[in-house]
Amino acid sequence: MIESLLIANRGEIACRIIRTARAMGVRTVAVYSDADAKALHVRQADEAVHIGPSPARESYLVGEKIIAAALATGAEAIHPGYGFLSENADFAQSVIDAGLIWVGPNPDSIRAMGLKDAAKERMIAAGVPVTPGYLGADQSPDRLAAEATVVGYPVLIKAVAGGGGKGMRRVDDAADFADALQSCQREAVSSFGNTDVLIEKYILSPRHIEVQVFGDKHGNVVHLFERDCSLQRRHQKVIEEAPAPGMDDATRASICDAAVKAAKAVDYVGAGTIEFIADASEGLRADRIWFMEMNTRLQVEHPVTEEITGQDLVEWQLRVASGEPLPKRQDELSIDGWAMEARLYAENPATGFLPSTGPLDHLALPDHQRIETGVAERDVISPFYDPMIAKIVSHGDTRIAAIEDLSIACKQVECEPVKTNAWFLARLLDRSEFKAGIVTTGFIGEHIDDLCSQPRPSNALLQYAADDIAFVDDNMSAPWGSPIFELTKARFGFRLNASPRRDVSLLVDFVPESVEVGDHAIWNDRARTSIRDGAATTYFEDGAAFVIAFRRASGAAAGIAADGSILSPMPGRIIAVEVAEGDAVAKGQKLVTLEAMKMEHSLVAPFDGTVEALNAVVGGQVSEGATLVKIGKLE
Numbered sequence: 001m002i003e004s005l006l007i008a009n010r011g012e013i014a015c016r017i018i019r020t021a022r023a024m025g026v027r028t029v030a031v032y033s034d035a036d037a038k039a040l041h042v043r044q045a046d047e048a049v050h051i052g053p054s055p056a057r058e059s060y061l062v063g064e065k066i067i068a069a070a071l072a073t074g075a076e077a078i079h080p081g082y083g084f085l086s087e088n089a090d091f092a093q094s095v096i097d098a099g100l101i102w103v104g105p106n107p108d109s110i111r112a113m114g115l116k117d118a119a120k121e122r123m124i125a126a127g128v129p130v131t132p133g134y135l136g137a138d139q140s141p142d143r144l145a146a147e148a149t150v151v152g153y154p155v156l157i158k159a160v161a162g163g164g165g166k167g168m169r170r171v172d173d174a175a176d177f178a179d180a181l182q183s184c185q186r187e188a189v190s191s192f193g194n195t196d197v198l199i200e201k202y203i204l205s206p207r208h209i210e211v212q213v214f215g216d217k218h219g220n221v222v223h224l225f226e227r228d229c230s231l232q233r234r235h236q237k238v239i240e241e242a243p244a245p246g247m248d249d250a251t252r253a254s255i256c257d258a259a260v261k262a263a264k265a266v267d268y269v270g271a272g273t274i275e276f277i278a279d280a281s282e283g284l285r286a287d288r289i290w291f292m293e294m295n296t297r298l299q300v301e302h303p304v305t306e307e308i309t310g311q312d313l314v315e316w317q318l319r320v321a322s323g324e325p326l327p328k329r330q331d332e333l334s335i336d337g338w339a340m341e342a343r344l345y346a347e348n349p350a351t352g353f354l355p356s357t358g359p360l361d362h363l364a365l366p367d368h369q370r371i372e373t374g375v376a377e378r379d380v381i382s383p384f385y386d387p388m389i390a391k392i393v394s395h396g397d398t399r400i401a402a403i404e405d406l407s408i409a410c411k412q413v414e415c416e417p418v419k420t421n422a423w424f425l426a427r428l429l430d431r432s433e434f435k436a437g438i439v440t441t442g443f444i445g446e447h448i449d450d451l452c453s454q455p456r457p458s459n460a461l462l463q464y465a466a467d468d469i470a471f472v473d474d475n476m477s478a479p480w481g482s483p484i485f486e487l488t489k490a491r492f493g494f495r496l497n498a499s500p501r502r503d504v505s506l507l508v509d510f511v512p513e514s515v516e517v518g519d520h521a522i523w524n525d526r527a528r529t530s531i532r533d534g535a536a537t538t539y540f541e542d543g544a545a546f547v548i549a550f551r552r553a554s555g556a557a558a559g560i561a562a563d564g565s566i567l568s569p570m571p572g573r574i575i576a577v578e579v580a581e582g583d584a585v586a587k588g589q590k591l592v593t594l595e596a597m598k599m600e601h602s603l604v605a606p607f608d609g610t611v612e613a614l615n616a617v618v619g620g621q622v623s624e625g626a627t628l629v630k631i632g633k634l635e
C-alpha cells in the first residue's frame, strides 16, 4: 500500500482525499498557492509545500513544481483530484517518469479519451452506441455544413478538444450554420488551441446519464451504476443524483455494460466516468442512450455513487494505484436507496450568477448531511479559483426522501456577506417537475426567470424583524434593552410587553418597506440565526440572507426627496463616487456607492439633470438620511 501521497489539488477535493488517506494511514502532502497559504486543505494535510503565486497557471497547473514537491517531501504517489492536471496525459507521464505512482489511468487511456472525435471512433469500434453525427477529418466549412444537413437539424457543433461546457453551439437552421461554426471555432482556439469540430445530432429532451467505472491493473473492470446529472446550467452540473429516475433494470444493464466495454477498450485503470446522453422524449430507453465522452478521473459528483453503494471511491483509487485488485467484484455491488448532491456556490443567481468572492464572516452549513467542503467560517472565497463553497449530499430510502432532505439542508445554509446559490438550489429541489423525475438538461434554462428571481423575506420574517427592530428601538434605554435580554429574545422570540398594532418602516436590502405589526410576531423555525451589526440585522431564511434595518420616521426619510436630494438610506461608508459637482447626469446613472453591512448599494440619478451639490468622499462615513448628492432637474 502507498504510504505517502501528494495531492495536486485544492479545495474540497483535496480535503476529501486527505480524509480517506488519513483513515488508511497514508501520510498526506498538500500543495498550495499564495492565495491558499491558510486554506483548509493545507491545515488538514500532514505537510504542505508552497508552489507559487495565486493564478493556477503559475501554481496548480505547473507540473514540474508539483513533481518537485513530491520528490522533496518523499511522497510516493500523486493524486490529481479533478480539474487542473487530472486529465493531462503528459503530466501523468512525467509523474511516472519521475519514479512516482500516478493515482489515475495510464497516460495512453487519457489520450485515447482526450479528444472527442478520437474517443467516439474508439467507442464505435468497441461496439458502444454513440450519438449520430460527423467525425470526419475534412474540416472545410462547406463540408461541415453539408454534413450537418445529412445529420439533420437541430445539430450541435462541438470542439473536439472542448470541455467544461465550452466550445459547443446548437444550430437549429442551416442558414445559421456558418456563423455558429465560426463562433465555435473562435472559442475553441482561444480556450483549447484547436479549431477542429465535430457535428452531432442535437438531442431534444436530453438527459445526462453517466456510469461510474473502475478498473485495476489486473484487467478487471466493474461499474458502480449510473448517476443522473440532467440539472445543468449552461452545461454545468448543478444537482446530481444516483440512481437515475425512471431507469429500469434492463436499460441499466445495457448502459452499464456499454460503459464497462468502453473502459475495457482503453485498458482503463482507476476511477472513470462514461457520460451518456439520453433522448428522454419517451422515458429512458436503451436504444436512445448514446456515449458522449469519458472523464478519466474522479468526478465532482462521486459522493452520490458512494452513498448508494457504500463504497469509498478514493480508497478504491489508492488501492488500485498500489497494485491491489478491485475491492469488490461486480456481483458484490448493489444499489441502496437514493442519493442527491447539490453544488453550493459563492455566486448570486439573482445577478446572473456573478461570483461573490470575499470573506466568509459567517458560514453555517447544515449538520445532518454529508458535507464536502474546502472552506470554514472566516476563510475567504478567492477570485482565483472555482467559487464552490461545498457539496451537500443527502441519502434516503426513496428519491423523494433524498430530495426533501437536501432541500431542507439548502434552506439551512447561512452565509454572509458572500452570496450563495442556496436558495436557488432549494427552489430547484422543490419544483414538481424535478420531483417527478422528468427534467431534461434544458430545465433550468427554460425556467431561469422563476428560479432566479430575487428572493423575498416571508411575511412572518418581515413581521418578526419589524417587531424585533421596533422593539429594540423603543427600549434602547430600558433595562430589558440589555445585551442579555436581547439574546434571550433572539433565541425564544418572546416579548415582555405586547405593543399595539402599528406600522413600522423598514429597509429590506436597502429598499424601503412598511410593515404592520401586531402582537408578538413568531418567525417560524425555518430561521436559525440573525446577526446584528450596528443599525442593521441580517436574517437568514430558506438559504437567502436579508439585511433589514429600521427606517427612522423622524427627520428626513431616506431615499430621494422631491427636490432631487439623494439621501443615504442607512449609516455606512462611501466606497465610490462616480460624479463631480456640475456634471450632467442621466436618469439611472450611478452617482455614489455606499457600503453598509458589507453590502454595496448604488445610489442613482432619479432623473436627467446636473449635480448641484456633492457631500460624499470615498472612505467617508455617513449617517442615515444624510444628503449625499443634490441633482438639479433639467428644465
Ligand code: ADP
Pocket: 131, 156, 162, 163, 164, 165, 166, 200, 201, 202, 203, 204, 206, 208, 232, 235, 275, 277, 292, 293, 441
Ligand atoms: P464537455 O466536455 O464540455 O463537458 P459534453 O460533450 O460532455 O461537453 O457535453 C456537455 C453537456 O452538453 C451535456 O451534459 C449535455 O447537456 C449537452 N450535450 C452534449 N451533447 C449533446 C447533444 N448531442 N444534444 C444535446 N445536448 C448535448
